[in-house]
Amino acid sequence: MLNSAHFAVTVISKDRPGIVADTAEVLYRLGCNLEDSSCTMLGGDFAMILTVSHPKPFTKSRLVDEFKRLHDDKGLVAHVRTLGEEELQHQAPPGELCLISVYGADRPGIVYRVTRELAGLQVTIADLNTRVAGTKGDPVYVMMLEAYVPVGKSIGDIDELLSVLRTELQVEIGVRAITPVSL
Amino acid sequence: MPSRTILQYPNPLLKVVCTPVGVISPEIGELINDLLDTMREGPGSVGVAAPQIGVPLRLCVVDVSRSKLGRDNNHGALVLINPVIVAAEGRGTMREGCMSIPDYTGDVERATCITLAYTNENGELREIPVEGFEAVAIQHELDHLDGILFLDRISSVKTGLFRRKNYR
Numbered sequence: 380m381l382n383s384a385h386f387a388v389t390v391i392s393k394d395r396p397g398i399v400a401d402t403a404e405v406l407y408r409l410g411c412n413l414e415d416s417s418c419t420m421l422g423g424d425f426a427m428i429l430t431v432s433h434p435k436p437f438t439k440s441r442l443v444d445e446f447k448r449l450h451d452d453k454g455l456v457a458h459v460r461t462l463g464e465e466e467l468q469h470q471a472p473p474g475e476l477c478l479i480s481v482y483g484a485d486r487p488g489i490v491y492r493v494t495r496e497l498a499g500l501q502v503t504i505a506d507l508n509t510r511v512a513g514t515k516g517d518p519v520y521v522m523m524l525e526a527y528v529p530v531g532k533s534i535g536d537i538d539e540l541l542s543v544l545r546t547e548l549q550v551e552i553g554v555r556a557i558t559p560v561s562l
Numbered sequence: 563m564p565s566r567t568i569l570q571y572p573n574p575l576l577k578v579v580c581t582p583v584g585v586i587s588p589e590i591g592e593l594i595n596d597l598l599d600t601m602r603e604g605p606g607s608v609g610v611a612a613p614q615i616g617v618p619l620r621l622c623v624v625d626v627s628r629s630k631l632g633r634d635n636n637h638g639a640l641v642l643i644n645p646v647i648v649a650a651e652g653r654g655t656m657r658e659g660c661m662s663i664p665d666y667t668g669d670v671e672r673a674t675c676i677t678l679a680y681t682n683e684n685g686e687l688r689e690i691p692v693e694g695f696e697a698v699a700i701q702h703e704l705d706h707l708d709g710i711l712f713l714d715r716i717s718s719v720k721t722g723l724f725r726r727k728n729y730r
Contacts, residue, residue, distance in 0.1 A: 558631065559657040559667045560695070561606045562702040562712070 384437035385462040390427040390446075392455040398425045401453055405445045406431060419508075430462070472503045472527045476557045477534050479526060479541070483550030485511060485518035492548060493522065496540055503527040520550075525557065565603040566596050566615040568661045573616075576662055577709040580618045582644050586685050590621070594641050594683055597623040604661055608632065608699045611706035614662055620644045622703040624696070631695040645680035645704055647673075648689065656698050658712045668716040672701045 392398050399418065406413050411431045418427040431442070439461050446457035481493055490509060497504065506525040513519030528537055538554040545552050569575055583590060593612060601610045601623050608629050611622035625639040626632025652674030659667040675693040678700060682688055692700055702712060 557657055559659055560608075560629075560631065560698070561604075561659045561661065562609055562699055 381436070381464055383435065384433040384439075385467055386431045386439060386442060387460045387462055388427075388429045388431050388442070388446075388457060390429070390455050390457045391421075391424055392453070394420055394423055394425040398455065399427070401449060401455065402427060402429075402457075405449055409433070409437075409441060409445060411437070411442070471505075472529075474503075474527045474530045474532075475534060476505070476525060476527055476559065477537065478553075478555050478557055479522075479524050479537070480553045480555075481522040481524075481550050482519060483548065485513075485520040486548065489520050489548055489550060490522060492544055493541065493552075496544065497526060497537070500532060500537065500540055501529045502532075502537065503529075564596065565599045568600065568604065568610070568614050569616055570662050570664065571711065573662075575613050575616055575618060576706070576711065578613060578618045579709050580613055580620045580707045582620050583681075586643065586681075586683070590619075590643075591683070593617060593619070593621065594623070597621070598625075598639065598641075601625060607661060608695075609703040610661075611703045613706050613709075620707045622707065624699050624703055626696045626699050629695065632699070635694050636696045637690060637692070640680075640700075641683040642678070642700070642703070643681040643683070645678055645700070645707075647676050647701070647704065648679050649677040651675050654698075655717060656695075658698075658702060660702070660712050662706075663711060663713065666713075668712060669718060670702075670712050670715045671717040672698050672715075676700065 390398070390402050403413060411433050414430045414432055416427065416429040418425070439459055442459045446455070446459065449455045450457065481489060483489070494504070504524055504526045507522070509520070509522045511518050512521050528534060534554055534556050541552045541554065544550065596615065597610050597612065600615055601607050604610070606629070608626045609622060609624040612619045620643070622642050622645070623640065624642065627636045627638050650673035653671050654674040655669050655671045657667050658670045674697060675691065676697045677689060677691050679687070679689045705711070
């Protein structure tokens with residue numbers, strides 16, 4: 380049994396100024412700590428993914444009740460999930476980090492085909508974002524992802540694996556090493 | 563000479579504009595040796611600035627010759643006393659981390675080629691052209707002498723604020 384409480388919280392709302400402040404205020408008043416987070420505009424919405432902790436045992440229902448109030452007052456939609464002890468012991472996977480860029484005329488299946496190939500090679504995706512760019516008449520699909528190449532495989536292996544998709548999907552695919560440096 | 567402990571933010575010494583080194587006294591000689599030892603003992607470390615070991619003087623050491631990115635193009639172990647960048651050109655981005663801010667990396671844009679003027683450990687004035695990873699490492703260490711951390715230079719939130727991945 381943990382002496383502290385940890386939750387994964389997602390919040391999504393029609394975009395407007397103050398969504399982060401409203402969410403952070405709820406957490407602050409409850410004595411919760413906002414830990415790692417990733418928040419971004421998605422179309423006309425704003426989406427937040429947060430990990431939240433409380434230094435003492437704390438029930439999920441208290442968080443859920445507060446977010447319910449925020450939903451009724453301000454229209455934010457939140458979801459809360461309790462994190463288990465094993466989920467807190469996270470470490471970045473071993474292996475080389477790379478950036479994979481995929482873009483081309485929009486068509487169904489780009490994300491599916493690319494990520495299925497990567498999953499087959501046990502590549503771990505660390506970050507991914509996609510956007511439909513270009514014009515209405517000529518939409519261009521852009522996907523950028525950062526991923527860990529499993530130990531024993533090289534960035535060249537990933538590039539070769541994805542090369543089949545260049546012709547099949549008619550997209551440009553680039554695979555580049557990121558190589559973080561400690562200074 | 564002992565390897566010294568690397569100070570970590572929020573230690574206030576990391577945000578201080580450092581004082582120029584005057585005479586290269588025996589104490590400065592000892593400080594240089596401590597910096598070199600600290601750099602060599604840090605895992606994957608390619609540079610240490612004096613304020614990182616608690617001494618607010620304009621002095622740092624850089625050696626990228628043992629790193630994958632710098633081994634083919636470097637000046638070996640450099641002792642940089644009162645270093646100044648006198649010319650800079652080109653812009654490139656690297657994902658940087660810092661021993662004074664563990665568990666975090668971010669994309670930082672810096673000059674790709676610099677001309678560096680400095681005094682070496684023998685008190686001789688030098689001016690050298692530096693490029694590639696060595697130029698990035700030197701700019702990162704020189705920032706420490708002005709109390710600037712890489713967090714002050716992150717170039718893009720969208721791609722720059724990923725949580726720390728493993729260093730190489």
